[in-house]
Amino acid sequence: METKGSPAVVVKKPPLTPKAIIHQKFGSKACYTVEEVQESAQNGCPGLAIQQKCPCLYRCSLQLPECSVVSGTFKKKKDAEQSAAEMALEKLGICPSTNDPSPKELCDDIIARVKYLFSNEFLSSVHPLSGHFRAALKRDGDLYGSIPASVISVCDSKLCNLCKSLNPKVESNPLLVISYIMGAAARLSGSLITSEGHLSIRRQNPFPREIIESSVIEESGSQESIWIEAIHIPSSLEEAVKPLTLCVSTTGYYLDVIAQKLGLTDANKVLVSRSIGKASSETRLYFAAPESYRLDLSPDLLNVKEFHIDGSLNARASYFCGQDVIGDAVLASIGYTWKSKDLSHEDFSLQSYYRMVIGKTPYGLYKLSRDALLASKLPSAFTTRTNWRGSYPRDMLCSLCRQHRLDDPVFSISSISIKASSEPSRSHKKLKVADSAEKETIYANGGGTATDDVDPMGSGSTFTCKLEIFSKFRGLIIECTPKNPFKTKYDSIQHASLKVLSWINSYFENPYMHFEKLNRLADAHDIRFYPQKFLSEFSLYQAVHNAEHGDTPGAQLRKSDCTNALHTMPGNGDCTFNIEGPVYDTSASIGSLFCVIYSVSLVKESENMKELLESSEEFEFEMGTEAVVPCLEAIVTQMSVGQSVCFTMDVPPRELILAAADDSTRILPLLYSKTCCLEYTVTLLQVTEPPEDRMEQAFFSPPLSKQRMEYAVQHIIECCATNLVDFGCGSGSLLDSLLDYPTALEKIVGVDISHKSLSRAAKMLHSKLSTKSDADASCAIIKSAVLYDGSITDFDSRLHGFDIGTCLEVIEHMEEDQACQFGDVVLSSFRPRILIVSTPNYEFNVILQKSNTAGQEEDPDEKTQTQCCKFRNHDHKFEWTREQFNSWASGLAERHNYSVEFSGVGGSADVEPGFASQIAVFRRGVLSEVDDLRKDTGLADHYKIIWEWNGGQ
Ligand SMILES: C[S@@+](CC[C@H](N)C(=O)[O-])C[C@H]1O[C@@H](n2cnc3c(N)ncnc32)[C@H](O)[C@@H]1O
Numbered sequence: 001m002e003t004k005g006s007p008a009v010v011v012k013k014p015p016l017t018p019k020a021i022i023h024q025k026f027g028s029k030a031c032y033t034v035e036e037v038q039e040s041a042q043n044g045c046p047g048l049a050i051q052q053k054c055p056c057l058y059r060c061s062l063q064l065p066e067c068s069v070v071s072g073t074f075k076k077k078k079d080a081e082q083s084a085a086e087m088a089l090e091k092l093g094i095c096p097s098t099n100d101p102s103p104k105e106l107c108d109d110i111i112a113r114v115k116y117l118f119s120n121e122f123l124s125s126v127h128p129l130s131g132h133f134r135a136a137l138k139r140d141g142d143l144y145g146s147i148p149a150s151v152i153s154v155c156d157s158k159l160c161n162l163c164k165s166l167n168p169k170v171e172s173n174p175l176l177v178i179s180y181i182m183g184a185a186a187r188l189s190g191s192l193i194t195s196e197g198h199l200s201i202r203r204q205n206p207f208p209r210e211i212i213e214s215s216v217i218e219e220s221g222s223q224e225s226i227w228i229e230a231i232h233i234p235s236s237l238e239e240a241v242k243p244l245t246l247c248v249s250t251t252g253y254y255l256d257v258i259a260q261k262l263g264l265t266d267a268n269k270v271l272v273s274r275s276i277g278k279a280s281s282e283t284r285l286y287f288a289a290p291e292s293y294r295l296d297l298s299p300d301l302l303n304v305k306e307f308h309i310d311g312s313l314n315a316r317a318s319y320f321c322g323q324d325v326i327g328d329a330v331l332a333s334i335g336y337t338w339k340s341k342d343l344s345h346e347d348f349s350l351q352s353y354y355r356m357v358i359g360k361t362p363y364g365l366y367k368l369s370r371d372a373l374l375a376s377k378l379p380s381a382f383t384t385r386t387n388w389r390g391s392y393p394r395d396m397l398c399s400l401c402r403q404h405r406l407d408d409p410v411f412s413i414s415s416i417s418i419k420a421s422s423e424p425s426r427s428h429k430k431l432k433v434a435d436s437a438e439k440e441t442i443y444a445n446g447g448g449t450a451t452d453d454v455d456p457m458g459s460g461s462t463f464t465c466k467l468e469i470f471s472k473f474r475g476l477i478i479e480c481t482p483k484n485p486f487k488t489k490y491d492s493i494q495h496a497s498l499k500v501l502s503w504i505n506s507y508f509e510n511p512y513m514h515f516e517k518l519n520r521l522a523d524a525h526d527i528r529f530y531p532q533k534f535l536s537e538f539s540l541y542q543a544v545h546n547a548e549h550g551d552t553p554g555a556q557l558r559k560s561d562c563t564n565a566l567h568t569m570p571g572n573g574d575c576t577f578n579i580e581g582p583v584y585d586t587s588a589s590i591g592s593l594f595c596v597i598y599s600v601s602l603v604k605e606s607e608n609m610k611e612l613l614e615s616s617e618e619f620e621f622e623m624g625t626e627a628v629v630p631c632l633e634a635i636v637t638q639m640s641v642g643q644s645v646c647f648t649m650d651v652p653p654r655e656l657i658l659a660a661a662d663d664s665t666r667i668l669p670l671l672y673s674k675t676c677c678l679e680y681t682v683t684l685l686q687v688t689e690p691p692e693d694r695m696e697q698a699f700f701s702p703p704l705s706k707q708r709m710e711y712a713v714q715h716i717i718e719c720c721a722t723n724l725v726d727f728g729c730g731s732g733s734l735l736d737s738l739l740d741y742p743t744a745l746e747k748i749v750g751v752d753i754s755h756k757s758l759s760r761a762a763k764m765l766h767s768k769l770s771t772k773s774d775a776d777a778s779c780a781i782i783k784s785a786v787l788y789d790g791s792i793t794d795f796d797s798r799l800h801g802f803d804i805g806t807c808l809e810v811i812e813h814m815e816e817d818q819a820c821q822f823g824d825v826v827l828s829s830f831r832p833r834i835l836i837v838s839t840p841n842y843e844f845n846v847i848l849q850k851s852n853t854a855g856q857e858e859d860p861d862e863k864t865q866t867q868c869c870k871f872r873n874h875d876h877k878f879e880w881t882r883e884q885f886n887s888w889a890s891g892l893a894e895r896h897n898y899s900v901e902f903s904g905v906g907g908s909a910d911v912e913p914g915f916a917s918q919i920a921v922f923r924r925g926v927l928s929e930v931d932d933l934r935k936d937t938g939l940a941d942h943y944k945i946i947w948e949w950n951g952g953q
Pocket residue numbers: 727728729730731733734751752753754757790791792793807808809810813814
């Protein structure tokens with residue numbers, strides 16, 4: 001059944017890339033050289049006088065025996081390489097689509113490959129398979145020199161790919177390759193022997209002695225056996241997964257040892273799965289080929305039939321490798337590699353097994369990336385790149401798809417130009433979608449990275465991201481189309497990824513959830529899915545889940561469980577912490593980063609047993625995103641830095657504990673007892689307040705910055721200003737917003753010392769002014785816009801006598817004496833008719849940082865609470881109280897013949913502690929002679945024009 005009648009999308013197998021075709025044709029004879037190229041930046045902002053750092057570009061030259069080509073320049077190395085390969089194909093007249101070999105040619109290639117693998121030449125090569133050939137020479141009797149076909153099928157990717165081209169079903173049934181190999185060997189009956197009833201092949205004539213001697217590796221001297229930890233996964237879900245030890249002697253073949261653990265006499269009846277985990281991993285599942293396993297040993301490869309192995313499916317093992325595993329299985333990390341002739345091996349512990357189990361779920365991926373039982377299963381919100389801890393949602397989603405053998409997710413980004421409606425009132429401004437949205441598709445690793453955003457400057461565009469997940473065979477299975485727009489591509493991708501992860505997570509947490517509920521949740525996450533396809537991709541998890549949870553029903557975290565169990569830490573004099581009932585008001589610290597030391601133990605109080613599971617010296621999380629176990633957010637907001645607390649919680653799903661525990665043998669008996677719980681000991685180390693803008697956004701609606709801008713607009717309209725200078729304009733957010741209001745402004749100017757901010761301002765203004773239509777009567781008709789690089793403590797006569805000057809949230813970024821200097825220069829020399837200056841009201845910090853002040857060390861001296869507050873931003877050199885600001889502004893006004901009025905935004909003048917942003921509005925007194933003298937003398941032009949716009953000319 002498909003949801004909402006949407007047609008299934010059939011995914012066509014992607015054609016070979018140009019590089020892959022070149023590789024097929026020329027192999028190692030194709031030589032790619034990639035060089036970095038610096039090109040002059042195309043910043044889309046004509047006239048910008050600031051040197052732009054441009055991203056590094058790459059050019060690739062490709063050398064082939066018959067020709068050589070050089071690509072154009074690309075942002076990514078791989079694109080340059082593909083382009084060079086494409087140019088070479090064109091030059092050589094090779095048309096990719098007609099390049100497919102015929103089935104007959106493929107059969108011949110398969111036979112030739114098998115022949116080569118059994119050649120003298122191959123024996124001495126370093127190849128994951130040649131080690132098996134050398135080891136097989138240590139086998140006794142009939143087994144001497146005999147190679148299990150399943151080993152060939154998994155160790156030689158070239159052969160695998162040939163079989164895949166001949167029959168795409170190999171992808172879903174990798175063991176089918178064995179039939180092709182056995183068939184090819186049968187065709188080579190003059191030189192190879194295939195043994196009846198066994199899935200093995202050996203040479204008719206043994207390898208010549210000198211070849212054997214030259215191929216063997218120098219034994220390291222020690223004849224000791226290797227002991228390797230592995231895992232036994234019984235087919236029956238009733239039986240527990242257990243560790244086992246493989247003892248491989250230096251004179252034996254490791255696969256024979258595994259065979260014995262599976263109750264077989266030798267490795268020729270063992271089937272081997274594809275590798276699990278990382279591409280380079282040698283972790284595989286080994287299981288017995290069922291007795292019923294009958295191969296069609298037809299030497300006619302074109303007629304090899306698909307076979308099915310009957311027997312009881314090992315759900316857990318099949319879930320890991322994504323192919324049918326029958327009967328008991330051994331999971332081990334052992335094999336030969338491309339790197340050396342030695343056998344490579346690694347212990348595979350029960351902990352590794354459980355890390356693999358949870359690593360296939362969104363909550364597990366997140367937990368593993370944070371390596372902490374304290375981390376939540378998956379945060380509910382992605383706020384900012386700087387505050388997110390652990391793997392990013394997009395990376396987790398890509399990893400999840402790979403784990404489940406799905407295609408990488410496809411992200412389609414739409415950029416939308418947005419402008420606010422033009423009344424300067426405080427009413428809600430509706431987002432208006434201007435003309436058609438631009439679209440772009442990004443494949444999993446192909447963009448939207450932190451540095452790849454198209455519009456980090458805020459040129460007025462926002463982005464939405466559609467996310468699609470395709471299965472390798474079944475087409476589209478999940479589609480997520482969040483409506484809310486984001487400022488950057490990156491954010492839109494991370495948000496969409498987190499939505500999909502959260503939804504899949506709800507399935508993983510409750511795979512028996514009623515379909516209706518899963519569907520409702522999908523709706524809530526802006527997701528459409530294809531239930532049958534989805535379930536066929538993920539349903540094996542039900543069995544694994546069942547096996548792990550069967551005897552701990554409801555072993556999930558419940559909010560109510562933890563607050564009741566909260567108690568003070570015994571024997572810790574410092575800790576007088578207590579909570580009466582659940583308190584979940586964390587809003588005061590939303591966006592803050594909390595850093596804690598913690599340890600988690602598994603305890604059984606009745607028997608005084610306690611096993612430490614994990615501990616960490618430093619663990620950081622963002623408040624308000626549910627990034628940690630539910631009650632911790634509530635608890636830490638009520639703690640002071642340096643305080644400790646101890647609380648207990650129900651045991652989470654067993655696999656999480658086993659994935660965390662180094663030594664499962666000690667904790668297993670505890671874990672199976674119903675009365676144990678998790679005990680957390682947490683010490684609060686540090687609290688870092690959220691950045692100023694986020695704090696303002698969280699507290700004020702509309703955000704304070706917007707309120708400041710609207711305050712300025714009101715004055716601009718009231719005084720009918722035709723020109724404006726914004727002192728310390730930053731990235732031009734005020735200048736940008738002004739353009740959307742019906743003011744009389746004709747000329748706007750910005751001054752700043754930050755080149756980075758000025759570049760952003762230039763790009764944003766350029767894009768906005770060049771697309772603005774004069775016919776739009778609701779907006780200002782700007783004739784001139786200029787950006788200057790200069791310090792506002794210096795005078796520039798070109799900016800003398802403007803109608804209005806603004807200086808919003810700038811002075812506190814200068815040293816106090818400079819702020820005073822600015823005050824004098826602006827009122828004595830620039831002399832705007834009106835000057836608006838805003839700066840934070842320090843007294844208001846106590847409200848913004850309400851919870852965080854508790855996080856600071858209490859000073860028993862008679863310091864007031866206000867004095868304990870930190871500045872709102874680490875870049876602030878000072879923050880003034882109302883009294884300090886009034887005194888500065890009144891003195892200034894008096895000295896320079898201005899009047900001054902005080903006001904503000906955020907909060908109220910009449911309610912303590914006043915406005916959040918305090919504002920002084922200076923008005924010039926009667927013009928004096930000095931004013932005329934200052935006018936455009938050109939003698940004091942300290943500023944450099946960075947960018948200029950004159951009515952589009
Ligand atoms: C917090 S930002 C405010 C930007 C802008 N006014 C706004 O409200 O969005 C402070 C700005 O002041 C600028 N600034 C600091 N000292 C300055 C100086 N002496 N001259 C010019 N700009 C300065 C900084 O470069 C920065 O862009």
